[in-house]
Amino acid sequence: MKGPCVVIGGSGFLGHHLVEGLLLRDYVVRVFDLRQSFHDDRVTFFLGDLCEKQALIAALTGATLVFHCASPPPSSNDRNLFYRVNLLGTRTVLQACRECGVQNLVLTSSASVIYEGKDIRNASEDVPYARTPMDYYTETKILQEKEVLHAGSSKDGPLTVAIRPHGIFGPRDPQLVPVLVRAAQKGQMKFIIGDGKNVVDFTYVDNVVLGHILAAETLEEGSPICGKAYHVTNDEPISFWNFMGQMLQGLGYEPPRRHIPYLLVYSFALILSWLCMLLRPLIHLSPGTFTPMRVALASTHHYYSCENAKRDLGYKPIVSLEEAIAKTIRSYPKLRHRSYSSSNRERIWK
Ligand SMILES: NC(=O)C1=CN([C@@H]2O[C@H](COP(=O)(O)OP(=O)(O)OC[C@H]3O[C@@H](n4cnc5c(N)ncnc54)[C@H](O)[C@@H]3O)[C@@H](O)[C@H]2O)C=CC1
Numbered sequence: 001m002k003g004p005c006v007v008i009g010g011s012g013f014l015g016h017h018l019v020e021g022l023l024l025r026d027y028v029v030r031v032f033d034l035r036q037s038f039h040d041d042r043v044t045f046f047l048g049d050l051c052e053k054q055a056l057i058a059a060l061t062g063a064t065l066v067f068h069c070a071s072p073p074p075s076s077n078d079r080n081l082f083y084r085v086n087l088l089g090t091r092t093v094l095q096a097c098r099e100c101g102v103q104n105l106v107l108t109s110s111a112s113v114i115y116e117g118k119d120i121r122n123a124s125e126d127v128p129y130a131r132t133p134m135d136y137y138t139e140t141k142i143l144q145e146k147e148v149l150h151a152g153s154s155k156d157g158p159l160t161v162a163i164r165p166h167g168i169f170g171p172r173d174p175q176l177v178p179v180l181v182r183a184a185q186k187g188q189m190k191f192i193i194g195d196g197k198n199v200v201d202f203t204y205v206d207n208v209v210l211g212h213i214l215a216a217e218t219l220e221e222g223s224p225i226c227g228k229a230y231h232v233t234n235d236e237p238i239s240f241w242n243f244m245g246q247m248l249q250g251l252g253y254e255p256p257r258r259h260i261p262y263l264l265v266y267s268f269a270l271i272l273s274w275l276c277m278l279l280r281p282l283i284h285l286s287p288g289t290f291t292p293m294r295v296a297l298a299s300t301h302h303y304y305s306c307e308n309a310k311r312d313l314g315y316k317p318i319v320s321l322e323e324a325i326a327k328t329i330r331s332y333p334k335l336r337h338r339s340y341s342s343s344n345r346e347r348i349w350k
């Protein structure tokens with residue numbers, strides 16, 4: 001039996017899967033989150049805001065290992081909220097770890113900390129942080145990662161490591177597949193933005209969980225992973241539009257076929273985001289699916305090397321992309337198109 005660990009953000013999509021992975025490996029697990037999203041007799045929940053040190057201390061007392069995978073959703077684009085939670089809140093997490101004598105802290109960062117809307121091909125962790133991050137989410141994920149990795153070198157702090165996943169998907173994800181299907185239902189998924197040849201990484205949630213657990217188990221005094229960040233992906237870059245097409249078809253929707261110029265959609269998304277910002281004091285408008293960041297992500301290459309994670313953590317994806325797509329499609333019966341055909345069902349449910 002291993003010492004108690006705390007998953008901050010354990011009620012979220014990744015956090016809940018991480019809790020399940022830890023339980024499978026006989027960890028004693030506590031969850032710290034704003035909300036409780038599931039029940040499990042083996043898990044102790046501590047409800048609170050990670051910006052409040054006393055609330056954190058209640059959860060961290062006696063724990064040896066902390067996973068920090070809480071963040072406001074990228075779609076909120078609320079500057080104050082991102083700064084408060086991702087930067088100031090992460091400082092509070094570090095301070096609470098120090099005061100409670102927590103030995104190891106694993107941060108969920110993001111591979112998008114190096115993304116600024118231009119092509120990224122097989123990038124290693126040596127590529128510098130984005131100088132002009134595209135949104136507050138990315139900006140504060142950079143500040144958060146720097147803060148955590150730097151803290152790992154102080155004598156009184158926990159040892160630290162950051163995992164940088166990219167495009168996490170899988171059962172219960174509230175973001176990728178649901179956003180895609182909502183867009184398809186509104187008739188917004190008819191076009192391929194740009195030439196459609198851009199290759200990207202998507203990562204099945206169980207592989208991300210594995211990366212986190214391997215990092216926690218490798219993190220010890222003198223280990224080469226201390227204070228470092230690691231890309232963790234499915235290691236199977238795929239055409240963005242092929243991936244989206246497979247998801248849509250698997251759920252009974254038409255994949256996009258016609259092309260529309262990237263600059264046209266990007267300019268539209270940019271103007272829309274400026275309008276939303278300008279009008280924010282008067283009315284709260286949301287740019288919807290087509291934010292500049294999402295349009296850029298849909299039209300550029302962004303795939304990463306996870307050779308360092310393989311070498312230092314012994315990481316190797318356990319679920320292939322093909323299997324991951326099928327499992328994900330099966331997990332969303334409610335998102336299926338009404339006229340979903342039985343031949344489709346047979347193909348996916350095999
Ligand atoms: N979903 C993705 O594709 C990617 C996600 N990530 C990172 O993975 C982590 C987990 O993301 P998801 O599971 O997708 O998000 P999620 O939104 O499903 O989960 C985040 C959890 O954090 C909690 N939380 C937010 N603010 C909090 C606060 N102030 N105090 C306590 N708890 C708070 C929420 O209640 C939620 O349960 C995040 O750090 C995110 O930046 C990184 C790369 C890709």
Ligand SMILES: CC(C)=CCC[C@@H](C)[C@H]1CC[C@H]2C3=C(CC[C@]12C)[C@@]1(C)CCC(=O)C[C@@H]1CC3
Nearest residue numbers: 074110112167175176179180289294295297298
């Ligand atoms: C054409 C179109 C806009 C399709 C909808 C799919 C998108 C909702 C996803 C495609 C790539 C995803 C992604 C993220 C969120 C969901 C998408 C934009 C992140 C921004 C989530 C947080 C991260 O750390 C990076 C992710 C990159 C990929």
